[in-house]
Amino acid sequence: MASIRDLKKDINFLASEIVTEAYVRKMIFEKIKEDDFKKVVTDAINFRDELIAKVNHPDGKADPKKIKAFFRNLRSEMNKKFGELVETVNNLK
Numbered sequence: 095m096a097s098i099r100d101l102k103k104d105i106n107f108l109a110s111e112i113v114t115e116a117y118v119r120k121m122i123f124e125k126i127k128e129d130d131f132k133k134v135v136t137d138a139i140n141f142r143d144e145l146i147a148k149v150n151h152p153d154g155k156a157d158p159k160k161i162k163a164f165f166r167n168l169r170s171e172m173n174k175k176f177g178e179l180v181e182t183v184n185n186l187k
Contacts, residue, residue, distance in 0.1 A: 101149055101165070108176045109142035116183050126186050134182050141175055 116134050120126050148168055154160030 098149055101169070102146060105142055105145045105149070105172060108172070109138050112138040112176065112179050112183055115180075116186065119183060119186050123187055130186055134179065134186065137182075138176075138179050141179070145172055 113135050116131060116138075120131050145168065152161055152164050154164060
């Protein structure tokens with residue numbers, strides 16, 4: 095299993111990439127609505143904070159199988175939500 099430190103680095107990297115991409119698109123496409131832009135950036139930051147909180151306090155600390163399943167589910171949730179956020183950023187115009 096990957097370390098918790100690496101998982102936190104992945105979470106921070108993905109969130110920062112989404113925020114950076116949103117800012118770049120905002121500079122390139124000046125017609126992007128400010129509300130849409132702020133919503134994407136806020137969603138990315140809030141989701142990052144939620145994931146870090148979950149990583150810091152996993153469920154079932156005593157049972158290794160529960161811990162492994164918890165982190166597997168967390169990683170799949172992370173991939174799904176960050177994928178949705180990337181699609182949202184790509185649709186900003």
